[in-house]
Amino acid sequence: MYRWFILLCLFFPLLTQADAPGDVIDGARLYARHCAACHGMRGDGGVGVPLRLPDFQAGVSDAYFERTIRLGRPGRVMPAFRDLDDVEVSAIIRHVRSWAVTDAPPHDATPVRGDVKRGAGLFAKHCAVCHGAQGEGGAGTGVTFSRPRDLPVIAPALNNPGFLTAASDRMIRDTVARGRAGTPMVSFREQGFSEQDLDDVVAYMRSFGERPYDVPIDASDEPATLVFDSPHDLVTTVEALVRAAEGRNFRHIRTQTLEEGLWPEGEDDPHQVVVYFCNFEFLNRALQVDPRVGLFLPCRVTAVERDGRVQVLAINPKRLSSHYNNRELNRMCEEMYGLYVEIIEEATL
Ligand code: HEC
Ligand code: HEC
Structure with a gap:
């Protein structure tokens, strides 16, 4: 009888914790299950880009996060998580936010207007070397297990419909201005970009969304x-x-x-x-x-x-x-x- 009591005490908290949806523990577990293999258990990155970086955390809203999880990056390695419910997605976000040192910025939908043509010139000169001439992202697919890396962190695809839908103009602008310390993505404000330059390069990146995108095959109907x-x-x-x-x-x-x-x-x-x-x-x-x-x-x-x-x-x-x-x-x-x-x-x- 006593033994059973001890066992019950040991396992009861585990059982109840596992069933409480949306709490921090749940988020950690969901993160470990769905994200850690690529982004690292502590968000230090691996196949996926790091998620704990202060500049990343300070630069992206929860709405961007949520959309990124839902939409993924079609044709890149980042999957779309359509089967997680809203509570699970929020729990994952809360877990990733537990690494942040600042509050998440609010979602800001104010459009950024700029000169697309001028932006194209800036992009070709300053960004294409890492993000590709058409914003198609760093060489390869982000998977760098066994191949030599051309960068410590693979530059994400910026022409990706998942990214363009998830990101607001303000988020893109802020990322380019601020950079992400700890990755090859530097602060372009510190590189001498004017406010006009920032607007123009964002306007150009938005124009990626107007071009046809080669959507990868959907094999979900294929027999296994x-x-x-x-x-x-x-x-x-x-x-x-x-x-x-x-x-x-x-x-x-x-x-x-x-x-x-x-x-x-x-x-x-x-x-x-x-x-x-x-x-x-x-x-x-x-x-x-x-x-x-x-x-x-x-x-x-x-x-x-x-x-x-x-x-x-x-x-x-x-x-x-x-x-x-x-x-x-x-x-x-x-x-x-x-x-x-x-x-x-x-x-x-
Ligand atoms: C030396 C390589 C390099 C250059 C040059 C560079 N980037 Fe980046 N960029 C990166 C890397 C690597 C990341 C991913 C950083 C991370 O881990 O968060 C990134 C991230 C970004 C992001 C965020 C993407 C996302 O999925 O969140 C944007 C937007 C961006 N870069 C735009 C630009 C623009 C615009 C320029 C030119 C003005 C530029 N970058 C120049 C390497 C580069
Ligand atoms: C199979 C690997 C893989 C898995 C699993 C994965 N990701 Fe990603 N993720 C990536 C890669 C690679 C990128 C960069 C996209 C690119 O290269 O264009 C990315 C990008 C992201 C971004 C955008 C980062 C930025 O700089 O803006 C977020 C946010 C993100 N992932 C969150 C998650 C979360 C949360 C999960 C789990 C629910 C997850 N990912 C699961 C590989 C993965």
Whole structure:
């Protein structure tokens, strides 16, 4: 009885805390779950830009924060969090704000007017080197695990519809004027920009929103798994898969039962077979684009025999890549999807 009481005392606070929505603890937990992998547990940055910087905290309103979480940055690495409810989003913001040393500025929708053409000249001269000629952001995608970085913090895309919708003119102007100490983004007021220069460069950045933006594919309707019926028996199907893959410049790595290694030899189910194949040139190209493809490459296709029927299954690379929000990777996964389908269709003809 006493033991139970101790246990209850130990776990009861945890249980009640976990259920109280929107408090600081909840925000920390949500942040750890959804944001920390990229922005760092303490907001020091990583794949994502740092969020604890005093200049960042002092320069952006809660409205900017909320919209950024909701909209993400389509085509960049920052995902859109559509499934979090308002209470959860506020809790995350409160958690990130707990690192701030100043109050958040209010949202200020006063428009900034300036000379777009003059702003274009200033942007080309002072900003394009980091943010790209069209504001498309720093080289690569923000993922810098294994590649040399051209900057300690990757410059965000400024032509991004997520950014342009989230940011007010005032926020953009203030960021350019103030800079973000601790990153390559310097204060342009200190660099000698006049108030007019600031207005003009903001007016130019706003004009990004008038240009067409290549929206990344939406694969949310794609099935997670590709499933094909095979008219052949299992052995013939597996042989045909290997042949079809080799015919498309893939190297056959191995064929094994799905359960191999899980059970003592001979006890694994012989009716579930996995074929591994790889195209090393493709793999290297994909790893350059995003090291996370290591999670699902080399390719594997599973052939399963159930009730005398043979089916071939593969993960759908298009659906997978949609989670990574990386346009270049999406393109490669489209290519991979095409190859998967060709290989499996040929083998199950
Ligand atoms: C030396 C590289 C460099 C230059 C030059 C530079 N920036 Fe930046 N900029 C960055 C980096 C890096 C960040 C991200 C800072 C951070 O971590 O918060 C940034 C952030 C920004 C942001 C905030 C974006 C966001 O998502 O919150 C704006 C706006 C911006 N820069 C505009 C400009 C403008 C306009 C110019 C030219 C007048 C300029 N930058 C010049 C590197 C640069
Ligand atoms: C998969 C990585 C990833 C995850 C997960 C992620 N972010 Fe980001 N985030 C980024 C990157 C990268 C950027 C910079 C955008 C760019 O490069 O154009 C960014 C930008 C931002 C910005 C704009 C920063 C600025 O300088 O204005 C905010 C705010 C932000 N993220 C908050 C969050 C929050 C809150 C979460 C969790 C709910 C989250 N992010 C989850 C990668 C991520």
